[in-house]
Amino acid sequence: MHKLTLTIALFGVLLMAGCRGTISDKPPIHINPNMDFQNKFDPQEANPFFADGRAMRLPVPGTVARGMLKEDTGFYLGRTEGGAYVQTLPIAVTTEVIRRGQQRYNIYCAVCHGRSGDGQGIIMTGGYGYTPAPSYHDDRLRGESDGYLYDVITNGVRNMPGYAQQIPVADRWAIVAYVRALQRSQNATEADIPASELASIEQGSTANIGGGRTGTAGSGTGQQAATDTTNTQ
Ligand code: HEC
Secondary structure, eight states: OHHHHHHHHHHHHHHHHTTTTOSSSOOOOSSSOTTOOOOOOTTTTOOSSTTTTTTTTOOTOOOTTOOOOOHHHHHHBBBBBTTOOOHHHHHOOOOOHHHHHHHHHHHHHHHHHOTTTHHHHHHHTTTOOOOOOOOOOOOOHSSSOOHHHHHHHHHOTTTTTTTTSSHHHHHHHHHHHHHHHHHHSOOGEEEEEEOOHHHHHHHHHHHHHHHHHOOOGGGHHHHHHHHHHOOOO
């Protein structure tokens, strides 16, 4: 009895092994079809029912899908009704917005533009032959409107690709706010620093000179940026 079971099992194994690699023009057996095979049109398929022969239909003219009405041109396009770039951000700039912008900037822009916006990101310094990304710290870019910066992120500029597909509208504005913060940080004078902070900064810099690498230089926002990568999208 035992021998028989063994023989059958062995036979079964050989049978299955024998099937492997053989060619058949019949479709493989689909043991549990569930709803795998349905009568439906796939994207890009032809459909003779419509005059143009396409299964995919265009939206009905003059209709807007729920939640897709983009009337606020300042917010969505960075432009006024007349088509000019908005001068200032159409959102309220809070610490939270700037932090969000910092995080998104470090994800999407810093690879090329560098974390401080000096144009020295890894893509640029790695010798990959990419068109150099400019520094944000020149008078022309400092003088451009917020709407223009938003437009650069949305549609790209010359050799820079647009990021509309990757970055949602509100995040693009948060990045604009952060680019402004970077610009100020690299073009600041002592007068921009609150008196209360100034004392500790002066102390820190003396400590730095005396103690070399053990100073307080690493405790600023740079390190914050390095650890703050949680995706809250
Ligand atoms: C793949 C590299 C790359 C990434 C990523 C990138 N940029 Fe750029 N950016 C460039 C290059 C290259 C230029 C210069 C394009 C040219 O002059 O042809 C540029 C130009 C710019 C300019 C200057 C436009 C002008 O008027 O001269 C701004 C502002 C800018 N980028 C912002 C951003 C922001 C914000 C992000 C992130 C959302 C970003 N870039 C992401 C490569 C990049």
